[in-house]
Amino acid sequence: MPELPEVEVTRRSFAEKIRGARILRASPGKPLRWPLGIAPEMLVGRTVREVGRRGKYLLLRLDEGLVLLHLGMSGSLSFSNDPPEPGAHDHFDLVTTAGTLRLHDPRRFGAVVWSESQHSDPAHKLLSHLGVEPLGDDFDAARFYAGLRSRQAPIKQVLLSGDVVVGVGNIYASEVLFLSGIRPTVRANRISRIRSDRLHAAIRSVLARAVERGGTTLRDFSNALGESGHFQLEAAVYGMAAQPCSRCGTPIRKIVQGQRSTFFCSVCQK
Numbered sequence: 001m002p003e004l005p006e007v008e009v010t011r012r013s014f015a016e017k018i019r020g021a022r023i024l025r026a027s028p029g030k031p032l033r034w035p036l037g038i039a040p041e042m043l044v045g046r047t048v049r050e051v052g053r054r055g056k057y058l059l060l061r062l063d064e065g066l067v068l069l070h071l072g073m074s075g076s077l078s079f080s081n082d083p084p085e086p087g088a089h090d091h092f093d094l095v096t097t098a099g100t101l102r103l104h105d106p107r108r109f110g111a112v113v114w115s116e117s118q119h120s121d122p123a124h125k126l127l128s129h130l131g132v133e134p135l136g137d138d139f140d141a142a143r144f145y146a147g148l149r150s151r152q153a154p155i156k157q158v159l160l161s162g163d164v165v166v167g168v169g170n171i172y173a174s175e176v177l178f179l180s181g182i183r184p185t186v187r188a189n190r191i192s193r194i195r196s197d198r199l200h201a202a203i204r205s206v207l208a209r210a211v212e213r214g215g216t217t218l219r220d221f222s223n224a225l226g227e228s229g230h231f232q233l234e235a236a237v238y239g240m241a242a243q244p245c246s247r248c249g250t251p252i253r254k255i256v257q258g259q260r261s262t263f264f265c266s267v268c269q270k
Contacts, residue, residue, distance in 0.1 A: 004167025072109030
């Protein structure tokens with residue numbers, strides 16, 4: 001599943017190219033997770049002012065309204081001046097004066113949804129429960145610690161829930177917990193302020209580095225220009241089950257939490 005760094009990398013790959021473009025056509029394919037919410041022809045003539053992001057949602061802010069895009073489990077966006085004819089798994093084309101933005105989504109868990117604004121439904125319903133952006137100025141160490149103190153679930157599950165801090169998905173949760181020396185099964189409210197601060201710093205560091213490296217390509221992720229990511233080459237524990245820990249040499253363990261694979265070092269993480 002594309003996680004926050006992959007979504008941010010995707011945003012950066014086409015945001016400036018589509019800024020100021022006028023919509024010529026909107027062409028939905030097979031139904032996605034939710035309906036578009038507006039007749040496609042109603043988007044024609046509107047201008048893309050900017051492309052933002054909230055969690056894993058991309059926000060195409062128009063001169064009238066907002067289009068939210070979510071990549072789901074296996075989706076990707078492409079942006080091209082001369083795209084091929086849509087294939088079986090291409091489910092939305094936004095044709096503009098600058099090029100065509102296309103959603104490719106084999107499993108159709110993604111979404112393209114129109115909203116009058118970010119503060120009205122459905123945008124408000126989809127975004128209002130999300131936690132603090134980890135790469136923004138509002139990601140405060142004291143506030144993060146207070147959020148952990150209120151949660152009794154294992155720290156890995158709290159990170160994945162997205163209501164304390166948004167966007168720390170499965171791959172990056174294993175990585176930040178290793179970097180901060182915290183075992184994924186520790187209850188969030190048992191983590192001391194010192195260890196919480198280390199985790200806070202690790203989240204910022206790992207996600208920023210992942211964006212810098214173009215995201216993680218484990219199977220087929222690429223940005224809107226078709227470029228793969230390389231963060232997986234720097235992963236310390238994710239996908240490394242039974243391989244020696246880079247710090248102590250102990251074999252990396254793999255467990256399942258909430259039906260998701262977790263990787264950690266039983267010696268370095270307490």
